[in-house]
Amino acid sequence: MSTTAYCPALFLSAMASGQGKTTVTAALARHHRRQGRRVTVFKTGPDYLDPQILALASDQPVEPLDLWMAGEAFCREQLYRAAQVSDLILVEGAMGLHDGTPSSADLAIAFDIPVACVINARGMAQTVAAIGLGLARYRPEMQFHGLVANALGSERHRQLIEDSLPDDVRLLAALPREEHLALPSRHLGLVQPGEQDDPDNLSLEARLEAAANLLEGQALTELPPTVAFEPQNIDTPPPALAGKRIGIARDAAFSFIYAANVRLLEAMGAELCWFSPLADTSLPEGLDALWLPGGYPELHAAALGANHGMCQAIRHFDARGLPILAECGGMLYLQQTLTDQHGTCHPMAGVLPGHGEMRTKRGCQGMQSAPLPEGEIRGHAHHHSRSHDTLTPMAHGRRASHPAPGEAIFRRGRLNASYLHLFFPSNPEAVAALLDGTMDGSPTPGASAHAKSCSHVE
Template sequence: MVADAVRRCPALFLTAPASHQGKTTLTAGLARYHRDQGRVVRVFKTGPDYLDPYILEKASGNPVYSLDLWMTGETDCRRRLYDAAGGADLILIEGSMGLFDGTPSSADLAETFGVPVLPVIDTTGMAQTFAAIAHGLASFRPSLPFHGVLANRVASARHAEMLLEALPPTLRCLGTVMRDDAMTLPERHLGLVPAQEIDDLELRLQQAAARIATTALTELPPPIAFRPASTEVLPPLLAGVRIAIAHDKAFSFLYPANLQLLTELGAELAFFSPLADEELPPADAVYLPGGYPELHLAALSTNVRTRDSLRAHVAAGKSLYAECGGMLYLLDKLTDKLGQSGQMLGLLPGHATLGRRLAGLGLQSVTLGGQTLRGHTFHYTTTTTPLAPIAHAQRASGSGQGEAVYRHGSIVASYLHAYFPSNPVATASLFKP
């Protein structure tokens, strides 16, 4: 590695002491503010997430990739950050959960790449304790680069004074952002409402950018040195393979990196919408990603063209890979939390019911045919099926059995959301004709 290969770019890691502090809103506002100044902004999201990246993509105008030292791996993280530094004026990374939560944590990722952290702290119902929380985050791991703190959901000018009066002089507060429902992003059971369903998203992003304009974050953070990672030349394992991918409001959980890898492996991608009852395009394989089929039971249970073409695809023995919501769509029946049921495709025997509590959560990996894929699981449904699993995933940490993987004819299905670049060979095997 030579010194001139290093790329330098201003970068900041927005984190928090816990979830629901408003870090996605303020990360999006920060991205939009600097984009409006004519800067190229690249945003990344820590850990497995489909919903926040859509918001951040709308804010920044660029695709948002995931970074995770376990799921995507340090080499993948390093490569994506280095590539971004080659053309960006600012790199932003949004953390997940609290700064030190998880193994690996947001703090681990920030320290690995030397990106200074900026905790966003929801100050609702607190005053001087804000300083104690900020001090604890800054001092808990002395080796962690620290940029300062940002007070969020501040009630008034007097409230802002109380928040700052106990803050140590060595700890900077970059701003006090007032409570503002006009920029708050709506949520539902799996997290934020997807960007494509928020009709006034543009107004919310502009309002968040306007709030950022009142802070010291209008100035770019110091540049960080990003070093190249080793590159791997991928063999064209899917050359000549055409993959049809469901993509609409019911099936929207797609990592951009997954689609990118399929293309790099030589596959041709074609998209279709089950919600619009579109016929399956000519394809050698089908990918049914996760999403919200439980919110669209009426439409999915009556989509004759999509149903018949998918059934014909499977009857012909062609590959079909389904994840989480995609797997639910394959079942005989799906029931929402109100007890209303819809008939699904009937290609995978079983019935799923949406509950009010999490039924699966966390990073997991699965080994199929001697090849291991990493990914995650996050769902509120439980599935009953007479099928015996061909494998179970393993949890990245903790005890207990991971998600079941089912094979039924040419179908492979699981609750597990796979991160394809974690193993290109394993990925190709899922879509081989």
């Protein structure tokens, strides 16, 4: 009896970032959902924001797929499980189709998923065909399903593109220029669904419905070819966190949380206790460890700094020498001050020395791993801030494709902090060691830093 699972699948990529592939993917997911189909959407690469839009469009959770960060085995198992219960699988790529190592094309080829490419056709016509032909031929081993021409100005614009395409490169959809349907964005990417409440603009639901309407009657809405997905049978993680109560910050300021990370902690036996640094004035009782993920503390810095009860509770937790893992925004929250994007300085929790400052242009992003004594954990960086007057780093991240040192990694006692967002399934044993207090080579826990006034920020 075959264990292979079969499901129609389509990989939606683009010639570059900013072409509208998230809008197209979300519209396509919403179209098929309206037809009564169960649609499972995946997002290529490290991304916390696009998946929130895609989850709303499909009414299903959205997982990351990345050959470097998550590994081929994880990707294979996720696709296999989705194929067992779905009527359609959609995968949204990252950047341009052939950008990066591994690229979106590498992922599509690895699992033999046909590819549709989105091209923003504003300012060109026949050149769209030339670009499309190059995308289709560049990797002969890749299944090229066709093109989606976006931001067209007229029916004549569509005709010029379609007439220029060779017979074996299909124009799957031609979408008119509809600026009001564009998904709103800010410094780290798309605005989260819960924050898209501007009364002067269309709601996110209205945008998704309108975008899905534009696809009606176009070839893109036809079910793509059926793909065979094989099982991976990943080993069950050991119950290394059995009996541990782990507090996880989650609210509008801290929302960059991979569902795969949460599932892994639960699979290792942890009891998860959610709390809000914005709304709660104390931590849940009986916690053995804290995880402070990334998010947008800069957008809520005043409220975070004014919540003295929570800041004091976290300082007391740290003073007891219990494990804390702080990632990016979580690290900024633990430092002494944070200067927001408007130049206003706010006191933070004061657990760690250091001052965070938002930057308007320069930032850091890309795949990196954390070379910890407990083992290497893969992840990524994506931020528009910097920190100074910090602890001396214990180590620096290792970039996936560049020899330069990556993000600073700080350790003091059982507290670990960095700009890195870690993907826990890349090394479950190392994650368990960080959160159960059995870290290798940990210095003796030290006292918490005392928050300084904002006048100390350079």
